[in-house]
Amino acid sequence: MTVRLEALETPALLLDVDRLDANIARMESAVTRLGARVRLHVKTPKSIDVVRRALQDPRGPITASTLKEAETFIDHGVTDVLYAVGIAPNKLGHVAALRRRGADLKVILDGVEAAHALVAAQASFGVEMPCLIEIDSDGHRAGIPPGDVKLLEVAGVLRAGGVPLCGVMTHAGSSYQCRSAAELRAKAEAERRAVVDSAALLREAGHACPIVSVGSTPTALFAEDLTGVTEVRAGVHVFFDLVMVGLGVCASDDIAISVLTTVIGHQPDRNWLLTDGGWMAMSRDRGTARQPVDQGLGLVCGLDGGVIDLGAADGTGGQLVVSDASQEHGIVTRRDGGALDPARFPVGTLLRVLPNHACATAAQFGEYHVVRAGSTIVDAVWPRFGGW
Amino acid sequence: MTVRLEALETPALLLDVDRLDANIARMESAVTRLGARVRLHVKTPKSIDVVRRALQDPRGPITASTLKEAETFIDHGVTDVLYAVGIAPNKLGHVAALRRRGADLKVILDGVEAAHALVAAQASFGVEMPCLIEIDSDGHRAGIPPGDVKLLEVAGVLRAGGVPLCGVMTHAGSSYQCRSAAELRAKAEAERRAVVDSAALLREAGHACPIVSVGSTPTALFAEDLTGVTEVRAGVHVFFDLVMVGLGVCASDDIAISVLTTVIGHQPDRNWLLTDGGWMAMSRDRGTARQPVDQGLGLVCGLDGGVIDLGAADGTGGQLVVSDASQEHGIVTRRDGGALDPARFPVGTLLRVLPNHACATAAQFGEYHVVRAGSTIVDAVWPRFGGW
Numbered sequence: 001m002t003v004r005l006e007a008l009e010t011p012a013l014l015l016d017v018d019r020l021d022a023n024i025a026r027m028e029s030a031v032t033r034l035g036a037r038v039r040l041h042v043k044t045p046k047s048i049d050v051v052r053r054a055l056q057d058p059r060g061p062i063t064a065s066t067l068k069e070a071e072t073f074i075d076h077g078v079t080d081v082l083y084a085v086g087i088a089p090n091k092l093g094h095v096a097a098l099r100r101r102g103a104d105l106k107v108i109l110d111g112v113e114a115a116h117a118l119v120a121a122q123a124s125f126g127v128e129m130p131c132l133i134e135i136d137s138d139g140h141r142a143g144i145p146p147g148d149v150k151l152l153e154v155a156g157v158l159r160a161g162g163v164p165l166c167g168v169m170t171h172a173g174s175s176y177q178c179r180s181a182a183e184l185r186a187k188a189e190a191e192r193r194a195v196v197d198s199a200a201l202l203r204e205a206g207h208a209c210p211i212v213s214v215g216s217t218p219t220a221l222f223a224e225d226l227t228g229v230t231e232v233r234a235g236v237h238v239f240f241d242l243v244m245v246g247l248g249v250c251a252s253d254d255i256a257i258s259v260l261t262t263v264i265g266h267q268p269d270r271n272w273l274l275t276d277g278g279w280m281a282m283s284r285d286r287g288t289a290r291q292p293v294d295q296g297l298g299l300v301c302g303l304d305g306g307v308i309d310l311g312a313a314d315g316t317g318g319q320l321v322v323s324d325a326s327q328e329h330g331i332v333t334r335r336d337g338g339a340l341d342p343a344r345f346p347v348g349t350l351l352r353v354l355p356n357h358a359c360a361t362a363a364q365f366g367e368y369h370v371v372r373a374g375s376t377i378v379d380a381v382w383p384r385f386g387g388w
Numbered sequence: 389m390t391v392r393l394e395a396l397e398t399p400a401l402l403l404d405v406d407r408l409d410a411n412i413a414r415m416e417s418a419v420t421r422l423g424a425r426v427r428l429h430v431k432t433p434k435s436i437d438v439v440r441r442a443l444q445d446p447r448g449p450i451t452a453s454t455l456k457e458a459e460t461f462i463d464h465g466v467t468d469v470l471y472a473v474g475i476a477p478n479k480l481g482h483v484a485a486l487r488r489r490g491a492d493l494k495v496i497l498d499g500v501e502a503a504h505a506l507v508a509a510q511a512s513f514g515v516e517m518p519c520l521i522e523i524d525s526d527g528h529r530a531g532i533p534p535g536d537v538k539l540l541e542v543a544g545v546l547r548a549g550g551v552p553l554c555g556v557m558t559h560a561g562s563s564y565q566c567r568s569a570a571e572l573r574a575k576a577e578a579e580r581r582a583v584v585d586s587a588a589l590l591r592e593a594g595h596a597c598p599i600v601s602v603g604s605t606p607t608a609l610f611a612e613d614l615t616g617v618t619e620v621r622a623g624v625h626v627f628f629d630l631v632m633v634g635l636g637v638c639a640s641d642d643i644a645i646s647v648l649t650t651v652i653g654h655q656p657d658r659n660w661l662l663t664d665g666g667w668m669a670m671s672r673d674r675g676t677a678r679q680p681v682d683q684g685l686g687l688v689c690g691l692d693g694g695v696i697d698l699g700a701a702d703g704t705g706g707q708l709v710v711s712d713a714s715q716e717h718g719i720v721t722r723r724d725g726g727a728l729d730p731a732r733f734p735v736g737t738l739l740r741v742l743p744n745h746a747c748a749t750a751a752q753f754g755e756y757h758v759v760r761a762g763s764t765i766v767d768a769v770w771p772r773f774g775g776w
Contacts, residue, residue: 009455009479011776043715065668065716067397085716086652088664089736091397110653113735141717142653142662173714264474265498265530274530276476280453281776284672284748326561327431327747328453328473329529347501348477359715360672364751366775386774387754388399388669 003378005303005350005371010262011281013365014352015050015382016305018373019256020238024054027220027237034226039063039082039213041235044359047368048076049382054238063215063233066388067094074103081105082213084169084233086134086142089117096125106166110134110143115154119161130164132211133202137194138174138187146194147201155207167211168198171233175218176287181248188219196228218249239358242299246291252299252307257362258352259298260369261330266342273332273345277353279325283360296321298353298361300332304374305352310344312336322353391766393691393738393759398650399669401753402740403438403770404693406761407644408626412442415608415625422614427451427470427601429623432747435756436464437770442626451603451621454776455482462491469493470601472557472621474522474530477505484513494554498522498531503542507549518552520599521590525582526562526575534582535589543595555599556586559621563606564675569636576607584616606637627746630687634679640687640695645750646740647686648757649718654730661720661733665741667713671748684709686741686749688720692762693740698732700724710741 005014031038040054043065051073052058060080064070070081071094079102087095087107098105109115109131122129133154136143144150158165172191178184191214202209214226215233226232239257240250261277279297288295293316300320301307312318317336324331332351334340345351355361362368363386370380393402419426428442431453439461440446448468452458458469459482467490475483475495486493497503497519510517521542524531532538546553560579566572579602587597602614603621614620627645628638649665667685676683681704688708689695700706705724712719720739722728733739743749750756751774758768 006478009482009776010476085664086662088398088650088652090394090650094397111735114653117735136655139658141714141719142655262476262478264476265502267524267530270527274474276473279673279748280751284674285667286672286674326529331529347499347505350478360667363668364774386752388397 005260005376005378008260008369008378010260010350011277012260012369013362013367014258014260015368015370016256016373017370017379019254020050020053023237023240023254023256027234028056030221031232034223036226036229036232039215039231039233041065041215041233042069042073044235044362045238045384046362046386047382047384048073050238061231063235067091068385068388070105071098072385074098074101074105079104082132082169083107086110087114087118092117092121092129093125095129096121096127099127099129107131108134108169109154111150112153112157115157118163119157122161122163128164130166131158132167132169132213133165135168135170135194135198137170137191138172140174141171143170146197151198151201152205155202155205159207165207165209167209167213168195168202169211169213170195172214172216172219175216176243176247178218178247181222184218184222184247185224188223189225191219192223192226192229199228217244218247221249236358239362241358242295242354242356243287243291246288246293252354255354257358258301258305258354259361261351261353263345263347263349263351265347268342271333271337271340273340275330275332275351276328277322277330278328280327281364282322282325282330282353282355283357283364285357285360287356295356296323297325297330298322298355301352301354303350303352303376310334312338393648393764393766396648396757396766398648398738399665400648400757401750401755402646402648403756403758404644404761405758407642408438408441411625411628411642411644415622416444418609419620422611424614424617424620427603427619427621429453429603429621430457430461432623432750433626433772434750434774435770435772436461438626449619451623455479456773456776458493459486460773462486462489462493467492470520470557471495474498475502475506480505480509480517481513483517484509484515487515487517495519496522496557497542499538500541500545503545506551507545510549510551516552518554519546520555520557520601521553523556523558523582523586525558525579526560528562529559531558534585539586539589540593543590543593547595553595553597555597555601556583556590557599557601558583560602560604560607563604564631564635566606566635569610572606572610572635573612576611577613579607580611580614580617587616605632606635609637624746627750629746630683630742630744631675631679634676634681640742643742645746646689646693646742647749649739649741651733651735651737651739653735656730659721659725659728661728663718663720663739664716665710665718666716668715669752670710670713670718670741670743671745671752673745673748675744683744684711685713685718686710686743689740689742691738691740691764698722700726
């Protein structure tokens with residue numbers, strides 16, 4: 001296939017495969033260097049082509065955020081899957097069906113109620129349903145706080161019901177609010193301690209606890225010690241995004257996905273370019289709004305993938321951002337709101353926009369148009385899926 | 389089909405068809421009473437089943453925000469389609485192909501550059517490509533300001549090139565920032581004047597200008613006079629949403645779509661319910677954040693579709709909202725942050741969450757699960773599409 005970017009109907013999602021490969025290699029190296037392995041989170045790519053590229057072994061391990069992800073990748077030969085959202089009783093039949101197919105699908109939970117439901121389901125479906133206990137390492141979402149007596153209560157319910165307890169896991173979601181490398185390193189260590197200490201408690205009580213799992217892309221790349229941790233779950237790193245740039249985790253030139261858009265008009269009095277890349281294409285994610293550099297709904301690059309900078313005294317004021325959007329319209333301005341010559345961006349000009357949040361933006365599209373770094377030739381189209 | 393809501397895997401998108409029908413009838417009545425007709429905007433439902441229910445005539449007219457919408461509905465027998473985003477040159481081949489199939493697909497533009505591109509495309513593809521000129525009635529997005537000389541320049545380019553000029557259109561997107569009925573009425577009148585005056589200018593210059601089109605759901609329902617307007621474009625009204633509630637356009641009991649979610653855990657110390665309805669299900673739309681009542685990422689109802697209210701001194705503080713979310717986790721709290729007894733919402737409890745923005749939330753799903761008002765039986769599953 002030799003379609004040029006100029007021949008695509010916009011908006012379209014582009015994937016720079018050279019950046020993708022470099023990002024995958026960086027995470028693999030960071031984690032294995034510290035003696036753990038990567039359990040790839042597939043919620044970001046939702047694409048077998050991307051995931052195959054990232055897996056060292058086609059059987060996994062992977063992390064899924066939905067049973068649809070779990071099932072899709074099991075259909076493609078992955079066997080080691082952790083479904084990393086607290087299991088709801090109405091999903092246990094689906095889990096049982098996937099386990100009957102031979103997949104080593106594991107679920108998670110963080111309470112006695114859910115443990116009783118899992119015990120009942122294992123008995124009722126007649127299929128072993130192994131699980132991990134979720135630990136709350138930072139108070140941001142789900143899980144049992146380290147040291148809480150609930151940990152052994154839940155483990156006790158599972159043991160009494162004959163449900164295999166595979167280990168503990170946590171997600172330091174609050175790492176997204178860190179503002180320095182020192183904070184990220186401290187958060188990574190807190191994440192590690194939370195699960196290592198919990199695993200020790202369980203082992204003292206006679207539970208084997210073979211898996212000790214941490215994971216968030218920022219902490220994964222800032223961890224200095226993974227002693228006692230067996231695996232790291234990460235997914236955003238395959239693409240990276242502007243939130244990760246704001247955290248200091250990567251550079252904008254590392255971001256592997258961008259939204260190709262077309263200039264459809266101008267409002268010269270307001271220094272606006274209008275494009276066909278609205279919030280339906282970019283998603284409504286405003287993850288950089290609370291960071292030092294607010295990227296609006298996205299940072300604008302030229303067709304070669306390089307960030308456009310028209311120059312400004314303050315350093316980044318001459319960059320272009322999607323400063324506002326409606327469903328299918330983007331409003332592009334200079335970051336400093338300064339004058340923008342419409343003649344530089346005539347109707348029909350193609351722009352590539354880097355997203356705030358890779359998971360959210362990629363989810364708006366049904367496929368990736370794959371390009372090499374700096375190229376304007378589409379080498380392949382890789383399907384991706386959504387939904388539940 | 390007699391599937392119960394309790395048997396669905398969550399999250400799932402529900403559509404209350406009784407509310408849908410009432411909302412459709414209300415808009416039809418409001419617009420026809422003032423002598424205009426509805427040109428349904430299909431960007432909200434993206435479903436032939438919903439659109440068939442709303443159209444008085446299966447041939448249309450409809451408004452589309454993407455050529456995929458245009459093509460899909462043309463495939464289903466709709467013929468009168470307005471593609472209401474400024475036409476990009478790279479889409480003209482697709483437009484020509486759809487016109488060759490006999491569809492009366494019309495495009496819009498607001499500048500001389502785009503007019504020249506359309507003239508060139510009409511000549512090159514050998515297909516007539518009629519268009520409307522977009523008028524900027526409120527400075528919020530695209531269009532030519534009323535009275536600007538550019539209007540006649542653009543019309544002149546089209547006439548010289550033999551492109552049929554069908555009329556003028558505008559969208560008062562700033563109506564979403566109105567804070568009173570009086571403001572909405574004034575905005576509706578400003579929207580009407582902008583296109584009626586522009587049509588008069590064009591007619592004085594010898595252009596027929598048969599279509600005079602306005603449209604936004606808030607102004608459509610608050611207009612008191614549509615003299616000179618031939619059609620009103622609206623789409624959100626079929627479902628309504630919390631932003632429309634905040635604008636005073638409808639009540640929360642009118643909202644026809646909701647996201648069915650399951651309680652997956654609790655953080656009793658923080659008064660949180662955790663659900664499997666995160667931002668991937670609700671979308672990241674925070675449209676009520678700048679309204680007097682901030683609904684978080686959604687307002688929580690029971691399985692019967694009624695808003696849950698645990699009682700509070702201030703009136704709405706005892707309602708439950710999705711106050712935060714990650715990709716597949718929702719955090720539900722009382723609006724006032726008060727104590728929430730986990731025993732009232734055990735793991736497995738089903739909740740229905742009303743969305744901030746119907747277009748954004750519906751876009752996260754591949755189908756509607758259709759229910760009658762107050763029922764918990766799924767009567768049908770209606771597919772919807774996304775993408776471009």
